[in-house]
Amino acid sequence: MDSCKLPERIDVHCHAVPEKYREKLIKNGFQNPDGMPAIPPWDAEIHLQLMKDRNISRSILSITSPGTNLTPNNAAEATTTTRQTNEELSSICRSHPEHFSFFASLPLPLVSESIQEIDYTLDTLGAVGFTIISNAHGLYLGDPTFTPVLEKLNSRKATIFIHPTTCNLIIPESHPFVKPVTVLPYPRPMMEFMFDETRVVANILLSGLLDTYPDLTFIMSHCGCTLPPIIDRIGAFDAILCGREDSSQRFKDLLKRRFYFDLAGKPFPEQIHGLVRMLGGAGEASSRLVYGSDFPFTREKAVIGLQDLMEGGLEEIFGKEVMGDIYVGNARKLLNL
Template identity: 25%
Template sequence: MKIDVHAHLYPVAYLDLLDGFGGTGVGTTIARGLHADQTPDDLDRRLAMMNKAGVDVQVLSVSPQDPYFSSLDKSVEAARLANGILAGLVTLGRGRFAAFASLPLPHIDAAIAETERCLDELGMIGVTVSTTILGKPLADSQFDGLFSELDRREAVVFIHPSGVSLASSIVTNAHLDGPIGSPFEDTVCALQLIQARVPERFPGIKFISSHLGGCLPFLMKRIDVQARVFMPGPALPSAEAKRFWYDTVNAHPAALRCACETFGADRLLLGTDTPYWQDNLYQLAVDYIRQSGLSAQDAERIYHENAMALFGAKLSRALTSSAA
């Protein structure tokens, strides 16, 4: 069995609504024309790709096309549209899809209400948030109220780059947004959360960091050595980083082996980043795990065992309900 936890759906109706509201920081152009809508043709293409790669389930999100607006009403309307479409597709997919809920941030009370609706009524298996929200880091204390509720629920929280490349013109002017901008966001966000002691203060939350945590595996020793520069207390970042889970969107075997040695194979989850990775690249994102020199046991953990343990009964119920 294979469970892909990093996959996107970009309904045109939702993208049009975002644009009608003035657009988000990342813009919707990057999400269009990728066969990522919920049309029959796009779904047939998606399922054919999954079948060829042997992927049984995709967990879908609309990130980084998130419903983040300073206007409460716009955020709520956009979030409810996105989540309604995702919930409908999960039902239509009959056991092939699950979904992460989008939240109308930075509006904490509304985000908590939408969390309740999506997890309790729509059967979603977690929520997705961006590394930054309208320019504020996810680790900012203004989001502690949301984290408190997610902690109470022991919720899975999928963290995806916001797509702004750390607001660095050096990165964007060189057109390096995709290759390094997003992984840099993953790296900085995880360290900011560790610095703010968010995983320690809210231990019930199960955070997933995208793209193997960016540069974290490669830089972990350097980060530990310099930890006193940016975080108080005796805890080492390498120990705190093991509180997270990490998806495998990367495709470099040496990087995957490094992540396994750094975090443990039990903290890794299959991810493909479809629709940005399609066809041969989608196949590569799945196959490289088995081709990376890991043990067969570790490969199976990454392909599905860790996801089943992480999501638990929520995933089983979602798949059983949608397949009925």
């Protein structure tokens, strides 16, 4: 199809694999990240061609799992990798300012190093927000370790794009069933990613983080992952544990005010309905959705097919009159584009 006949889109969930970062992945044993067959090919020209062909006017580049802290026993190396990668992304965006912006990475769970990176990437490199993977070597947002980082992000009124990674639960040594975690022999993005991002968003809700840091805005990826069908269960357990009324509606209200949800992956024809219901119906949900392609980990042929599927699904649920907000308007408002 002629790109001029396609609706304009802003891609909030897509990735870059700049050359020096690729070298760091390979050096540290991530040739098959999260069980995927390989690191996909990527360069700016390949990405720009896809954007031209599919009428994507701007892409917000980010680093995906496993993030930039690739050396948990070497803080200096993790900090250097993070800074170098953020500078690579900034350079790409400066070369193509009309087409690319970026979410900066942080070397979590390193605290002081992450705080230093926040001001630098916003003030010097021009980041529009931050990507934080669902767990940082087993620690999830809401853990008290991250308090100074969240205070800093809140002071900058930051947007945080949460991206899933492989689950890394830390089980107390006294637990009677402590043993190595066994995962099914499939790439973790197939299923495990969806559970791990649900885990961190549940922890954000349960920990009270949203009340403590009122100026943070979050993007949950992959259409809410597995949160919608269990949000009422999470709210009910919170009420039991804390001796208060069912928290389900309070959590849903917080999600509607503080979160956006990207449509990367395969949310159509089934998954989207749970998210829309959780957010209170099509009228309320339409203002919290943004487009995502997940390129290049979702290859070009799949991006095209998923766009076509999304087009029909969005029209059926929301109607043509609000599809422009989902594709473009909400992202412009969120990121001041």
